[in-house]
Amino acid sequence: MAQAQTDRAPDLRTIFLSHHQRLYKLAFHLTSSRHDAEDVVQEVFVRLHDKLGQYQGESKLSTWLHRMTINASLDALRRFKRRQKWETPLSLIVNEQGFAKENFGQVAHNEVTEKLQIALSRLRKPFRAVIVLRDLQGMAYDEIAEVLQIDKGTVASRLHRAYGKLKKELVVLGIDQNYVKS
Amino acid sequence: MKILNAFFSHRRVKLMLALYADGELPKEEVAEVNRHLESCAQCRQTLADIIDCREMLKAGTAPQIVPTEQLWQRIVRKTSKPRQAWLRPRQARPSPREVFAAINPPYVRWSIAIAVLFVSVAIWKGTNIIQRNEASSVRSSAIDYSIFLDDVKEDFTEDNFYKRYRAQLVSLDVAQQTISFPLAAIDALPESYRLQCVRVFECNGKKCIQFSCIVDGKTINIFQQPLGQSWTLGEYAVSRTPICNVECLLVNTTDVAAVSWQGKESEYLAVGDFTPQEIEQVVHVLQ
Numbered sequence: 001m002a003q004a005q006t007d008r009a010p011d012l013r014t015i016f017l018s019h020h021q022r023l024y025k026l027a028f029h030l031t032s033s034r035h036d037a038e039d040v041v042q043e044v045f046v047r048l049h050d051k052l053g054q055y056q057g058e059s060k061l062s063t064w065l066h067r068m069t070i071n072a073s074l075d076a077l078r079r080f081k082r083r084q085k086w087e088t089p090l091s092l093i094v095n096e097q098g099f100a101k102e103n104f105g106q107v108a109h110n111e112v113t114e115k116l117q118i119a120l121s122r123l124r125k126p127f128r129a130v131i132v133l134r135d136l137q138g139m140a141y142d143e144i145a146e147v148l149q150i151d152k153g154t155v156a157s158r159l160h161r162a163y164g165k166l167k168k169e170l171v172v173l174g175i176d177q178n179y180v181k182s
Numbered sequence: 183m184k185i186l187n188a189f190f191s192h193r194r195v196k197l198m199l200a201l202y203a204d205g206e207l208p209k210e211e212v213a214e215v216n217r218h219l220e221s222c223a224q225c226r227q228t229l230a231d232i233i234d235c236r237e238m239l240k241a242g243t244a245p246q247i248v249p250t251e252q253l254w255q256r257i258v259r260k261t262s263k264p265r266q267a268w269l270r271p272r273q274a275r276p277s278p279r280e281v282f283a284a285i286n287p288p289y290v291r292w293s294i295a296i297a298v299l300f301v302s303v304a305i306w307k308g309t310n311i312i313q314r315n316e317a318s319s320v321r322s323s324a325i326d327y328s329i330f331l332d333d334v335k336e337d338f339t340e341d342n343f344y345k346r347y348r349a350q351l352v353s354l355d356v357a358q359q360t361i362s363f364p365l366a367a368i369d370a371l372p373e374s375y376r377l378q379c380v381r382v383f384e385c386n387g388k389k390c391i392q393f394s395c396i397v398d399g400k401t402i403n404i405f406q407q408p409l410g411q412s413w414t415l416g417e418y419a420v421s422r423t424p425i426c427n428v429e430c431l432l433v434n435t436t437d438v439a440a441v442s443w444q445g446k447e448s449e450y451l452a453v454g455d456f457t458p459q460e461i462e463q464v465v466h467v468l469q
Contacts, residue, residue: 012257013254016254016257020248020250021250024248024253025248038249038252038253038256041253042253042256042257045257045261046261049261112241116239131239135240140206141201141204156197156200156201157197159200160196160228163200163231163236166235167234167235175238176234176238
């Protein structure tokens with residue numbers, strides 16, 4: 001980003017075009033909501049716009065963007081929980097099919113996708129983040145460690161636990177390999 | 183000793199399985215994992231589960247439709263909004279001195295000045311009283327765990343801790359009589375919650391800090407104790423609980439588990455969470 005600033009080569013639009021897809025997907029998998037994912041990406045690029053002049057370049061642009069996206073997504077989840085607290089109890093009774101349809105109506109190809117996303121959304125945030133970064137974003141362990149600001153060993157142990165918990169959730173939701181293949 | 187070695191090797195390998203599945207392990211460790219996998223059905227199952235999850239994630243994740251232009255337009259609207267009202271050209275305003283001088287006759291001017299002075303003093307006094315009340319209510323109310331942890335990470339000494347967070351010193355015996363240890367509830371703790379109480383008590387001759395909070399109507403106690411020289415703040419939950427009729431001190435956390443047995447100072451015995459069977463195994467070996 002420091003380079004971006006000095007060279008004046010990649011402007012906000014160029015940076016947006018080269019990163020927004022990955023960031024949108026990351027935000028979507030973390031928040032389980034298209035609307036929140038859009039808000040998150042908007043917030044990240046607005047912040048980037050404001051901070052282009054201040055950034056010192058301690059980390060790579062993509063690392064910084066991923067970190068910002070994760071933080072903004074977690075904020076969005078917190079806001080969602082706060083909203084839930086003030087809503088009427090009746091409005092909280094949302095069945096999972098309804099939840100999935102509302103959030104993945106246009107993007108979900110099938111039931112498996114919906115159930116996978118539900119299983120992911122049931123994991124605690126640190127576990128969800130490592131799985132999304134590793135398996136859905138295809139990041140290397142070192143990159144994940146840098147984005148989450150933890151060491152590589154912690155990434156490995158979180159992943160190990162995250163798979164265990166994900167597997168349990170998938171079993172609860174009745175998904176296995178055969179189900180996916182069918 | 184062999185059993186203990188096998189036990190620790192099993193725990194170490196378990197944590198390496200995700201790296202192993204990704205081919206990110208160094209050769210020597212791959213050989214160790216391979217050897218272990220030959221003899222350990224549980225690890226073979228864990229590895230199969232990891233591979234299963236990965237394949238399902240790959241196969242079941244639908245391509246996303248990213249609303250590129252719509253997003254860009256939102257960003258453009260947000261970043262091009264004139265947000266700084268102070269940049270607009272200012273109209274020349276009369277200075278306070280000019281306004282004051284314009285008030286006539288002079289005795290009205292000075293009466294207003296004295297009234298303003300009295301009101302300012304009254305407001306200042308009132309604010310002080312409110313602030314004092316707020317400060318005392320903050321001290322007595324719940325502590326925000328995330329703010330607390332940030333404080334601790336930034337600048338923590340034992341003295342600062344006691345200054346900032348009122349702690350009550352009680353002996354372990356007293357603590358044991360009054361405190362329950364719901365391990366499962368600790369595992370289920372949300373990321374951020376409010377602490378209702380902070381206590382400090384002695385354990386194995388060292389000070390431990392106990393945090394309590396109430397989640398879903400249940401009181402949850404978390405115990406932090408210094409392992410070696412460093413405080414394990416925010417990382418470990420410690421509890422004393424009977425296992426196989428032997429009272430053990432358990433440090434049960436997301437990343438590290440440690441056990442102290444029969445009052446001896448705890449040290450790292452293994453990494454990861456213990457299952458009840460594993461605990462029994464450890465206790466058996468120690469006996």
